[in-house]
Amino acid sequence: MIRILAALLVAFLTFSGLATTSLSAQTAADQPVSDSQPASTMSKLQSVVQAHFSKIKKGSVKTAQPVIDAIQETGDPAASRFLVNWQSKDLWYRKSDDLIVTVKRESGKNYTLMDITTGEPIGKAVKKEIKQIKPNSGVRALLGAALVASQLVSDDLATRKDSLDSLARDPKPDHLGPLRKAIARESDAGLKADMVRLERLLTMQYDKDTAARVAAIESFSSDLGLDVRARLNPMLDTRLMVAQTAPKKGTFARILKLGSDETLGRDEAYAMLVAKGWAPEDIKADAKTKALITHIADGKVGSIAVSALGTQEARDKAYAQLVERGLAPADPSAEAITETLKQASFYEVYLEPSPEVVAATKATLSSIETKVAWSEVADLFLDGLSLASIFFLAAIGLAITFGVMGVINMAHGEFIMMGAYTGYVIQQFVTNYTLSILLAIPAAFAVTFLAGVAMERLIIRHLYHRPLETLLATFGVSIALQQLAKNIFGTQARPLTSPDWLDGALVINDVISISWIRVAIFGLSVLFFAMLWFTLNKTRLGLETRAVTQNPRMAASMGINPDRINMLTFGLGSGIAGIAGVAIGLFAKVTSELGADYIVQSFMTVVVGGVGNIWGTLAGAAMIGFLQKGIEWFNPSNTLAAQTFMIIFIIIFIQFRPRGIIALKGRAAGD
Template sequence: MLRLFFLVLPLWLVLSPATHAQGLQDILQVHAEEVIKPGRRSVGTVLDDLAASGLPQAIPFLEAWRDRAIVRRDSDGLFFRERQDGDIYVLYDLDTGARQEADPDDVTQTRPNGGVRRAISNALVQFQLSDPDIGKRRAAVAAIARSMDASQLAPLQASIAEEPDAALQATKARLAGMLGALFGENSDVRIASIEALADDLSVDVRAVLNRVLSTRAGVAQTVPQDANIAQLLEPGAQITPAQAYAQLVAAELAPPLVEADAIRAALIANIDADRVADVPVSALGTDAARLRAYDALAAQGVVPQRVSAAQQQSAVDAHVFFLAYDEPDRAVTDAAAHALIQIETRVAVNQTVDLGLDALSLASIYFLAAIGLAITFGAMGVINMAHGEFIMMGAYTGFVVQQVVPDYTVSLIIALPLAFAITFGAGVAMERLIIRHLYHRPLETLLATFGISIALQQLAKNIFGTQARPLTSPQWLDGALVFNDVIAISYIRIAIFVLALVFLGLILFVLKRTRLGLEVRAVTQNPGMAASMGINPDRINMLTFGFGSGIAGIAGVAIGLYAKVTSEMGADYIVQSFMTVVVGGVGNVWGTLAGASMIGFLQKGIEWFNPSNTLAAQTYMILFIILFIQFRPKGIVALKGRAAAD
């Protein structure tokens, strides 16, 4: 009966009020008993007539009926929508909405049960598919998607052509395709719908196909010819012999096993004068004795016989075990299985691409964090354990700027050069005051910079506290670039990747196309020869250290948009930064890029194999890098020149 309700629904929008020969009250009087005491089977008649009437007031009536807010006045048998207005009991006319006071003792409440209320809710969803309010139409589509039912297919298909919103129309068409795969009127329609879904990678489409391919376990003496067999199960291979026999017992094709507890209970229940079937109770201390006593009872017919291992195996061998599709049509299940294989193959490919994008994003973060260290470490041979704190200083610079400049885009534009300037100055100060006195003494340099890193962390805690501070990205960096249901990458990660490319180009330009870069390369390759050519190595070391520290500050702003900003955030990147520099090749920009790429892809690859334990993934990565350095100690791209000078 609901079919008529769904088929006439699209006529609502074109029906003129002048064509309504009846009011809502007239229809309800015809079905007065069904309205006051509705049942799951009888409610369909009421809903069909309401749909055929085309009355717009039917929707608020259905909503009120579902919410048990419809009453019948006993004095005249008319139906109203009730409401308690303070101490006054008010009734509203269902056709005109007129308000009138009433005596609560003169009304009878309608109380539809759960099944009726579900039927009314389903009917309302169909009404809402063509509602002028797009919000209600979206809610109706979402409700259909949550609980797919065959009755929803016809009204959903009827509403697609009239849907004015292109995005919602596409959603309706896609949902109609999934419903068609499940509830199409014949095999050809279902197969066509399934084949159309083969290009969709979404989880809900895969759920629909898995629903078509749902199976149940079965057992028989021979393979049933009328069953749609999904797989034959071989005991000892796909299922264990114990599982196979348990399936026989469940199907009442074999006697149940007698468990140890049942044996014990039977023995206790049959103790007679300190004996159980001529076996003394004192002798029942072993499993063998208990089984002998139980078998004696079974021979007397007192308890069920035990099933021996040979009998179990014989019963299993005499039957066929299988999985059968719940869907009886072989053509439909074949189409669904083929479509699911296609989708899963494409999902695997897209997951690989998505993993590659994640690895590329992580590599760009490591590159930004390490490039400044590569310059200072390569040009000066200084092991700067405070490099992570320069990253932290840059992140906090971005936070402070955002407190002053509330526009996040403008604050980001200001924060990047300001972070460079602040960390450049801090790097120059550190080089002039401490590092310059420790050249060619790597252990003392390491200890000194480690102490500086602790001091900078404590200073940050004193100023900003121990709680993480937000570094908010501009609105245009919110969200993600979504290619499909599998591949997506956040705009912040894209921005960091672009920033890494920009800095790669900038650093290459400075080192290859400027006088400073020429002098840095000269000092890096042979400081003695550079000094003899009029270059001041002391000045170049100062500027190089400051330049590397300034880049770390900019990296801090970028990383702060993605990660937490705390006084200890530098410690999260110092180990990866050193690994990136060492693996890539000390002092080489291209080597740093190669090292960051290798570590980023390696870490993501290990995390893919062990996604629940990122600490283990990092441990495996460090072990791999240690082995790598054993075979290639100078890194992927080895620097030339300094070894000769040393």
């Protein structure tokens, strides 16, 4: 019986304990969450931050770095966000318990407190219950360096690239250490190469080891990057100095000579001596006048009446009397100023204190400038080659109609314009730009070939051997075609868009570059030169064309139809002009005046090169293209002046070589 009662008692006590525990837990769950965050529930980041509260609240350069290191060592993903908030003054603390938070302003003076780790709301507060943490500039600089270091070693490649770009835009001396650590950990080869280059740029500026700076500077002797020159040039900045004795050799950048050096004027030099206390002040006319007015007494200045001060001689005499009485400072004469200046030495010294760094910088800049000069020559050559290929492409059709047939076709430019508009129309229906250009080339040839055939059949065939009437007739056709284009397409420029693979430029270095469109036009020019040479020299059409050109009657007696050959030849030249229009339209504005911009250069190319010779057309295009670019190099802001001088030169050239660079030989040369 006793055992049964004991068992019942134990069971009762156990049940009572469980009920009490359950009730306590339920009660705790029903209670509201306190705004205070117990230490036991804080994240590791929050715990570290609160442990260093006083140093964060009123941090200094000496105390902030250990706090930053401790925060980063937590490994919390929110650590970088906390440092950003600290740097940008977005941290606050609650006055009641010093809890550091970020805030979100609701309305008026009401704020929502946000957890620094999760960013979730943890309570409410009014303005008087919280206070902003405002780090000074030194602490913000430390935070910036720490953020760079953390982002440079981020697991995300895009973050590392963005961080490196940001660092390159605004480098600081304290970025050098984190950058070197990041280089050792970087796994991406391309990004690592960029890091190494930037590290050398920072080393030559900020490293404390002179030998390391010199080595970094010398490593850029073949680098033509603008950023290199932008950092090297300030390292040779100077300041103006003055001394009463000549400076010792090797202690100055250069000696300044008054009168022969525009950087230092006579007045500025003398003012430096006055500021040093080595010379009396040079009294200006305004100061003298003011002194005379100040010391007027009884209608006189000294012994001279005011009414007598109308001349400079009288004013000088009155001022001299004031000087004798000690009422005004003495004014040194021009001769005295000159003599004083002769006794002083004016010179410039480098701001960079290390002679080794200065010498390395000068040698590296000299090497770079030499390479830049040669690169500019190469770039000018490529520009000339590009322009020559454009002129050749525009003139190659004219080389047939004018050079071979002898027909002065003033509407040749309008065939170029028609080809460009053909490309534009095709792009309205074919949105794939690569395909549209591939379709536009044969379409432009077909359109302008037919237009050329029609023009030859209707007009040109009736005007052979009548050059003046041909010129006037084709000029009229040119005006009519321009007006027709305006009526159809309007006066606004139309876009002929190039494919994506032609965007950008072929960049060799920071000096030499050429757009891919120009490269494509050069390739197209070479292709058409080869095709035209093959057509005229290796095909039956070419043989018959040359036969009709040299002796139409003899060709006719051999069974060749001169009318048919003339028609096909004129159509071929016009068709090539249409293809040239597609190529030119890729970089020029497609308007009704497009062809007029190239007709003069086309005729000059054919005439200068040698009429009737496609090799001459090539030589003429090269001569005109290089000549124009060479003239533009002397005055790059005035292209019109360059074209004017080029035309004058060509007129003079034709006076001495009227048959062109490559003149025809034999019977055709006398026609």
